[in-house]
Amino acid sequence: MKRRNGEHIGSFAAYGYIKDPNDKNALVVDEEAAAVVRDIFNKFLDGMSKNAIVHYLNDHGILSPAAYKRERLGLKYQNPSVDPAKPSLWCAQSITTILKNRMYCGDMVQGRYRMKSYKVHVQEVVPEDEWYIVENTHEAIIDRETFEKVQRLLLRDTRTGPQQKKLYLFSGFLKCADCGKAMTRSKVGNVVYYYCRTYKDQSKTACxxxxxxxxxxxxxxxxxxxxxxxxxxxxxxxxxxINRAPLVKSQSKKLMDAIEQKERELAKITRYKQAIYQDWKDGEISHSDYRHMKEDYERQAEALDEVIGKLRAEQAELENGIDTENPFLTAFRQYQNIDKLTRDILIELVDHIKIHEGGYISIVFRFADELRRIQEFIEVNTHNEAV
Structure with a gap:
């Protein structure tokens, strides 16, 4: 019950938080550790690889989460997956765990692990759809927009070389348009190229x-x-x-009138179908005539259904409207003076980029559904203005 209410029931708080001294089921921010969490998110967004972040933290003597809980907070904590005899250092997995943890944007997330065997104390990961998640239960360390941006980055293939500290501009964004594999980067002299990874690393006949x-x-x-x-x-x-124009009510009435007219036509077709069925049952028309007439009425009804559906969609678009704070508009509008690409811009605006043979590219932008809504809204309203 406490989990469902968003109350914290674990023995230890997530790194970056401590239990509220006045309420053992609530969390408060631990500023010292929270500063490290923010630093990890910022460095990752800035293009630093997870391995580079690990080296940075260890080289600067920043205690790992397990060591911090023991040495700074005085807790009897031991990570079950770490050998207690070995030094407790940061590793790439601990960076990934922090970057994926929704607790940092203020949501209580519990039930991620369960004991597989109480005899040997083996834990197993619980499927995400079985977790207990309650939003906005405690102070956030990372704002939600930053957290979501990092989640999109984590889904990308951003493998780096052992000496590479920062991700390249297009790391994780490029795909071969034919085989779908990630593109690989290569430098010849001072010129950087991208190649299909299948062709370069696996088979020159496969792609x-x-x-x-x-x-x-x-x-x-x-x-x-x-x-x-x-x-x-x-x-x-x-x-x-469009939103300033005094035409919305009249446009809505025109659409409603058109819908009602088409619905009357559809009702008439339905009555005709019922009538010819009775005529056939009464022996007034042959079965062959009945079948042909029925098919004709069904085609008419299907066409009318389609028209009614489109008219209703237009009406819904008109009633719902679109304002200038639409996600597509706000995301792209802020870059009116853009003259240089950065990873931050790519993360915010681009889903992925396909590279075609011959050097052609196709870009899949984020907010594509919103753009489609905008275009439909404008088309409906400018069409109605013309009418």
């Missing part, structure tokens, strides 16, 4: 090079983002004009 120069790719992606920014600014002006 082709799909090679592209970094400079050309960067320029193309920057230009494409600038075009999306232009769209966002232009659509914002159009939406402002």
């Amino acid at each position: 082709t090079k799909h090679t592209i120069k970094h400079d050309r790719l960067e320029a193309a992606v920057l230009y494409a983002i600038q075009q999306q920014v232009y769209l966002a600014v232009d659509y914002t002006k159009t939406i402002e004009r």
Whole structure:
């Protein structure tokens, strides 16, 4: 019951928090550890690899979560997956655990592990859909937008070389348009290229090079983002004009009248179908005539259903409306003066980039569904204005 209410029932608080001295089921921020958590998130967003973060923390003598709980907080804590005889150092897994932990954006997350065997004290991971999650139960260390941005980054293939401390600009964003594998980076002299990983590392017959120069790719992606920014600014002006126009009520009435008319036609078709069935049962028409007439009425009914569906969608779009704070508009509008690409911009705006043979690219932007809604909203309203 306490878990469902968002009360903390664990023996130890997550690194970055301590139990509230006045309420053992509540958490408060431990500023010393919380500063390290923020630093980890910031360095990861800045392009530092997890291994590089590990080296940074260990080299600067920052205690690992287990060591911190024992030495700084005086708790009798032992990580069950770590050998107590070995030094307690930061590792890549501890960085991943922190970066994935929703506790840091203020949500209580419990029940992630359960005891597989009480005899040997073996834990197993519980599927995420069985966790107990209650939002906004305690003070956040990481804002939700930053946390979500990091989750998107973690889903990407961002493997780095042993000496590589920072991720490259396009790390985790590039895919071969044909085989779907990640592209790999290569430097020849001072020129950086990207190749299909299947072609380069596995088989030259399984795929082709799909090679592209970094400079050309960067320029193309920057230009494409600038075009999306232009769209966002232009659509914002159009939406402002539409929302100011005194036509919405009259447009809504026209759509409602059209829907009612089509529904009357559909009801008439339904009555005709019932009538010809009775005619066939009474022997007034043959079964063959009945079948052909029935199929014809069903085609008409299907067409009317489709028209009614489209009209209802238009009406819903008109009633719901779109304001200028739409996620697509706000995300792209903020980069009106963009003249250089950064990883932060890519993380916010781009889902992935496909590299085609011959050096052509196709970019899948984030907020594609929102953009589609905007375009449909503008089309419906400008069409109705013209009518």
